[in-house]
Amino acid sequence: MATTHNATGFAEFVSQVAPWGGGAGQFSVLKFHVDMAAIAAELAATVDGSAADIVQLWDIPVGCKILGVLVNVTTVEGAAATVAIGDGTQPAGFMAAGSINALTTTTMLGSSTATDAYAIIGGKLYLTTDTLDLTFATAADIDLAVFDVYVMCIFINV
Numbered sequence: 130m131a132t133t134h135n136a137t138g139f140a141e142f143v144s145q146v147a148p149w150g151g152g153a154g155q156f157s158v159l160k161f162h163v164d165m166a167a168i169a170a171e172l173a174a175t176v177d178g179s180a181a182d183i184v185q186l187w188d189i190p191v192g193c194k195i196l197g198v199l200v201n202v203t204t205v206e207g208a209a210a211t212v213a214i215g216d217g218t219q220p221a222g223f224m225a226a227g228s229i230n231a232l233t234t235t236t237m238l239g240s241s242t243a244t245d246a247y248a249i250i251g252g253k254l255y256l257t258t259d260t261l262d263l264t265f266a267t268a269a270d271i272d273l274a275v276f277d278v279y280v281m282c283i284f285i286n287v
Contacts, residue, residue, distance in 0.1 A: 131180050131181040131183060131264075132174070132177070132180065132182050133183040133185065133262075134168075134172050134174065134176065134182065134184045134185065135185045136168055136171070136184050136186060137186065137187055137188045137260060139168070139171055141161075141162055141164070141167065142161055142186060142187060154283065154285070155283070155284045156281075156282070156283050157281075157282055157283075158279055158280070158281050158282075159187070159279070159280040159282065160278070160279050160280075161186055161277065161278040161279075161280070162275075163184075163263070163274075163275065163276050163277065163278060164275045165206070165271050165273060165274045165275065166272050166273060166275075168184060169271075169272045175269075175270050175272070176265055176270070176271040176272065177269055177270065177271070178210050178211070178265035178266050178267050178269060178270075178271045179267065179268065179269040181264055181265065181266055182264075182265050182271075183220070183263065184262070184263045184265070185260040185261070185262050185263075186260070186261045186262065186278065187260065187261040187280070188258060188260055189216065189255050189258060189259045189260060189261055190258065191255060191256060191257060191258055191286060192254075192255070192284060192286025193254075193282050193284055193285070194252055194253065194255070194282060194283045194285055195223065195247070195252050195253055195255075195261075195280060195281070195282045196252040196281045196282060196283065197252065197280075198214050198223045198278060198279065198280050198281070199278075199279040200212070200214070200224065200227055200276055200277070200279075201233075201276060201277045201279070202228075202229050202232055202233050202274065202275075202276040203232070203275050203276060204273065204275035204276075205229065205231060205273070205274060206229050206230045206271060206273050207230065207273050208230060208267075209228075209230055209268060210229050210265065210267045210268035210271055210274065211227060211229065211230075211265070211266045211267055212224075212226075212227055212229050212263050212264065212265055212266075212274075212276075213225050213226050213227070213263070213264040214227075214262070214263060214264075215247075215261075215262055215264065216253070216259045216260060216261060216262055217259050217260060217262065218259070219247065220262060220264045221264065222247040222253065223247050226266060229271075229274040229276055230268075230274075254285065263278075
């Protein structure tokens, strides 16, 4: 059974929230550096891909429109493992099952081949708060991968 881990308050993610000073209409690219060994240590728990565990990465504010995400893997997991990126409504809304066991940059949303749920509608405007979620699959213990998640968004209402 999947476990949801709230990592939104972790120091490495809090510093990445958008600068609100520019007001409504501000475009931002947020970068979340995801080091699974550090996350597992701070959680004091194993992130289990075979159980489809979820790590909540960011508290998405009301009035934010996420246009797309990009994942850049810099350290591989060492075993077959994938991550999907979405929210509480659509777990793979922005990216479905991207490998974190290969050094790669995967762009989702905004490319001509994007077929993920939110790509089809050009992103998602959040009218209520939600979380940006990473859902892991395949490997039982996700604790080696290091990757960056870039989130392209516009803040409509700040």
